[in-house]
Amino acid sequence: MRGASLIIVRLGLLAAVLLLWEALPRLGLVNAMLLPPLSDVLAALVHILGRGDVHASLGVTAAEVVVAFVIAVPLGAALGILAAENAYFGDIFKPMLFYVFSVPKSIFLSMFILAFGIGFPQKVAYAAFSTIFIVIMSASAAVESVKAEHLLVARSYGATQAQILRRVYIPSMLPILLEALRISMIFNFTGVMIAEMYASRVGIGRLIADWGENFEMAKLLAGVILLAAAAMAFNEAVRSLEARCSTWRT
Amino acid sequence: MQHVANVTGTRTDARAAVEVRGLSHVYAGRDGAVPALEAIDMKVPAGRFVVIVGPSGCGKTSLLMMLAGLRAQSSGAILVDGRPIDRPDPSRVGVVFQEASLYPWLTAVENVEFPLVLKHAPRAERRARAEAMLKLVGLDGFGARHPHELSGGMKQRVSIARGLVQDPPVLLMDEPFAALDEQTRMTMGHELLRIWEQTSKTVVFITHSLTEAVYLADEVLVMSARPGRILDRITVDLPRPRTYQMMATEEFGALRERIWQQIRTAP
Amino acid sequence: MNWPTPRTVRRLIGVMILVLWEAIPRLGILPELFIPPLTKTLHVLWLDRAIYAAALFVTVYEVAVAMLIACGAGILIGSVVGGVAGIRRLMLPVFSSLYAVPIVILYPVFTAWFGIGSESKIVFAGVYGFFPVMLSTAAGIRTIDEQYLLAARSMGASLPQLIVRVIIPASIPTVLAGLRLGGALTIIGVVVSEMLTSANGIGYLVTKNRTTLDSPRVFAAIIVILTLSVVYDIAVRFIERRTLVWQTAGRRAGGPETARVALPAQAAA
16 A cells, blocks of 8 residues: 555544544434534534633643653753763663553652642642653663764764764764653653642643533543644654654664 | 586486476566566476575575465476476475574474474374484484574574475575574585485575585576576586585686676676 | 672662651651651551452452453554554554553543443553553564564465464564553553542542541552552563563564663553
């Protein structure tokens, strides 16, 4: 199957899914209370996009996402680089890092609440906590990915540290850093969502949790679509940036 | 000066073990049809050791795949043991690949008996046969080892044993020693000749190495770059059993030189 | 200057954490509300052990069923998506894009559909674990060396024989990786959903005791969950060590690339 026909088939599949979403509830084959027809959901989407309180919630969520990211990324990067550059430090902490990922970090959410109460700082702290580990790991991997041979060549030609940094490390690491950024954002967003849905009075996560509790399914699904679209948009944007920087990678 | 040897002419009763008539192959590339092989004719009498030499990408591996029945040709006929071959037939053709392709989760002897397992042969019989083959290739007692415990040369020996386990009259070998270091290659070549002489198989062997070609072969077929054609058929008259000292002789050098000339100056 | 081995340092850090856990609240450096002393936490865990055991039972049950779904469907569908070239080119980019979406936002939907009992947790955790397992299996299937199939075909293997005698054994490392991933993620999924809206399970105990500001009981629940995670990890590693022969099965030289691919966003939770 060639490129164009792939896209057509995918659009076809999407159309089929959307069609079912519209038809099944309307025909009564699926409980319309639980799954409103697509048109109702889209109407709700338009509706919530116009509401002031929704805008405010989105703003709060966005702020949390950004602040947590701005905290976690530099800190995590610094630690990751340290782990890669200093073998001893790395050997101590790397095995622990892998283990951290299989632990449900959400259990510490309660700790954050007990410490900070529920509010902006708590959510940001938790989201940063969720994100920092993947940043550490990615930064470490990025540094390690710079081939030793490339460094050796540069040094044998008398390059200074600054030159090596600029001309070998950075171009080499750029695609990986972008990918790390992308994945870290996914972690970050997830962390914010969990914090908001769990114990928060504001934010879009809280809103959709409320809609769920009140069985306002159309709004809930609309909210889900909105957030999913935002997440995917950011993801694809960074991915295309990555692709442009990665042409030289095998 | 050239022996454009129609080799069957030298024997009266030999039915060709492997015969290729007018084989051509074209495949669909990104920008249209790409000719891969052109008008290949070959007649390999039973018991001969034939080596195909050619530059990279000349299609020799494709040709071997077709001889093995793993790939279909666009046109032309392939006969093995007098009958056409259009799908893999391990009772007629055993194949040894460049990468040993031994299954890591099986022991050496289990790898060798694998073709017999596929044929649902009874356990005792296939185990005995596999052990016998391992002994033939000089790996007696190594049957219980897993591939990761074997060296490169040993893995290829197991692969050869596997190719021979169903006693096919023809053995096809696709650069089997290419992944080995030079010293192991020389040893393995020598070993292969010993096994060949003991079993009287017909062997079609592909290689890049001119030295290997002259050392092993009764006849060398020189292929051109794509589209692959047979440029020359060179009979190697060196006495058997071959020895390492022969590699230093003038005759050996002259044969090598001739092959290289053919490849280098081909249009 | 002889530095201690990393392992020793890690152990020291572990011990230090335990000591601080006890000392910091007792010395009043941090309020007990924030972090109750370790001994107190263990004490209430012992006192309420029946409650915690019952909750753990519910949680483990949900994890088991969810794992069945996530790993079963994930491995099956992943094999097909990864193995069949047409399907792979069609669906894989779609799944990779979907993966950027935090699945937690679906949890309110599942609660509305399935109630706050175990069903919604199982469905949620099942979906939570499904995508990464599927993607990892799809990637792993492709690392099976094509030479194995070629060799088998040259030996006259039929299609069923190819599947049973080559593809399945060669896929075992991929399947094991999928199980490891799926298990860890379903535990995360179940715990998150139990914390959010539930009437049962260890996650629920965390939430319930937090709202009553009963810190020792909150931390007791946290300890139980950590133990569950650790036990699962150890069990999986044990199995992986036992199947070392198969670990090398089927792969072309993988190396660091394959290790890096593995972390799914779901591990964020």
